[in-house]
Amino acid sequence: MPLIITRHRLVFFLAFALQGPSLVHAASFRAGTAQREITPKEPVPMWGYGARHDALSAGVLDPLYATALVLEAGTNKLAIVGLDLGRSPTEKSLQSIRERIRPGAGIQYSFIAGSHTHHGPVLELTNEEGKGKGKFDSALRYYRELEDAIVAAIQAANEKLAPAKMAAGSVQLDGFNRNRHTKIEPKPVDRELAVLRFDDFSGKPIALLVNFAAHPTMLPASTLKFSPDYVGPMRSAIEKELGAATIFMQGAAGDLSVNPGERKGPEAFGQALAREVIQLASGLSSKEVFEPRLEVREKRFQFAARTDLSNPLIRVFYANAFFPELVPNYADEYAQGVRPRLTVGLLNGEIALVGVSGEFFCQHSIRLKERARLKPLFFFGYCNGYHQYFPTIEAAAEGGYGADNAVAPAAVGAGEEIMNTALLWLYEMRGKLSAPAK
Numbered sequence: 001m002p003l004i005i006t007r008h009r010l011v012f013f014l015a016f017a018l019q020g021p022s023l024v025h026a027a028s029f030r031a032g033t034a035q036r037e038i039t040p041k042e043p044v045p046m047w048g049y050g051a052r053h054d055a056l057s058a059g060v061l062d063p064l065y066a067t068a069l070v071l072e073a074g075t076n077k078l079a080i081v082g083l084d085l086g087r088s089p090t091e092k093s094l095q096s097i098r099e100r101i102r103p104g105a106g107i108q109y110s111f112i113a114g115s116h117t118h119h120g121p122v123l124e125l126t127n128e129e130g131k132g133k134g135k136f137d138s139a140l141r142y143y144r145e146l147e148d149a150i151v152a153a154i155q156a157a158n159e160k161l162a163p164a165k166m167a168a169g170s171v172q173l174d175g176f177n178r179n180r181h182t183k184i185e186p187k188p189v190d191r192e193l194a195v196l197r198f199d200d201f202s203g204k205p206i207a208l209l210v211n212f213a214a215h216p217t218m219l220p221a222s223t224l225k226f227s228p229d230y231v232g233p234m235r236s237a238i239e240k241e242l243g244a245a246t247i248f249m250q251g252a253a254g255d256l257s258v259n260p261g262e263r264k265g266p267e268a269f270g271q272a273l274a275r276e277v278i279q280l281a282s283g284l285s286s287k288e289v290f291e292p293r294l295e296v297r298e299k300r301f302q303f304a305a306r307t308d309l310s311n312p313l314i315r316v317f318y319a320n321a322f323f324p325e326l327v328p329n330y331a332d333e334y335a336q337g338v339r340p341r342l343t344v345g346l347l348n349g350e351i352a353l354v355g356v357s358g359e360f361f362c363q364h365s366i367r368l369k370e371r372a373r374l375k376p377l378f379f380f381g382y383c384n385g386y387h388q389y390f391p392t393i394e395a396a397a398e399g400g401y402g403a404d405n406a407v408a409p410a411a412v413g414a415g416e417e418i419m420n421t422a423l424l425w426l427y428e429m430r431g432k433l434s435a436p437a438k
Helices: 007-027 091-105 137-159 231-242 265-282 312-321 326-333 362-372 393-398 414-429
Strands: 029-037 065-073 076-083 109-114 126-129 165-172 177-179 192-199 205-212 245-250 256-258 294-300 341-347 351-356 377-380
Touching: 029 137, 029 165, 029 205, 029 245, 065 137, 065 245, 076 091, 076 137, 076 245, 076 294, 091 109, 091 137, 109 245, 109 294, 109 341, 109 351, 165 265, 192 265, 192 377, 205 231, 205 265, 205 377, 231 245, 231 265, 245 377, 294 414, 312 326, 341 414, 351 414, 362 377, 362 414
Parallel strands: 076 109, 205 245, 351 377
Antiparallel strands: 029 065, 065 076, 165 192, 177 256, 192 205, 294 341, 341 351
16 A cells, blocks of 8 residues: 655655754653852861861862762752762761752662762761761761752752763773782782763763772872862863863772872872763764663661770770761761662663772772673762761771771671672662572
């Protein structure tokens, strides 16, 4: 039977053909980014080096930022926020932020993580006598400002949501990081640089998510000025070259430090890392996501604490090592044991996002990546909370900084239990294992 196209059908056909792409784009996948400055406006105690005690900040080397990426996949929305801070916000602040973005922007899920710069503000003080109130009121004022800025960045990114194409890739980088903990050879090092690139439908880059593991501790502890360390120059160089907002998410850097080589200082190192990111990102080919899917699971664990902060002698030790107002806030945090958070997302059935609330030793991420059989797997440390170090069992047996209970309060084996849960979830999300009956 011959196909007869009447004038009315032809008009309808042309209209559909012209509108089709926009309809497809609207129904597929969208991304948006925004940034807000989060540098404290007043002098506050600085995070990262105990030897500073409660010395107040004395200015700014480079401003600190919150950079937000919001993704919409079908009916679900996810916020990924990189912060130029030593850690992510406290539990109270995290929940406040999440409660504010859920009704207004409809964002159900979030990965909010610190870059782990040691030139940001202390975040753990609270509005109680002996815990910050009265002595560090400037820090308490900053926490409200920080929450507002993070929420504003997420909301602005949500308002900029636009149809997007996506590409992901990774490469092994030699010579950029090193294991600072173990004396046993061969020393494990997670050398993976992973990138998620988002483009609009004209091919213009919208955003670049960068995941790498190395302590941002290139500036001396004696410098009492705020700085994102190497992350700032890296981000600036990428954005200048590619024109895409850059969100940096620190990896499992608990036992990994920068290996500067000839790249002396944060500026040189950041620019060198940026060149690697640009080369990797430029070689990726973004594709349209026709049936976007996003599943996210989250759990707070509870482990016995290896450090008894209810013991007055131990509290005196920590008060001298850090400063008195800090210790009771950690004691409150660990009163019911150490409660780290695991957040796992699976995007389009193939891209894994794993966030943990602490400084995980790199062997945790290396093993998870090998066992999950997903490439790439993005591992976000210092994410959605902060519960100090999580060494592997063998690292805890070896001892040393980051592995001893002084800064690794969770029971030995906690990291492995969390990683096993992430692994099970990733296989269940892909339908390769059945979730246990509730």
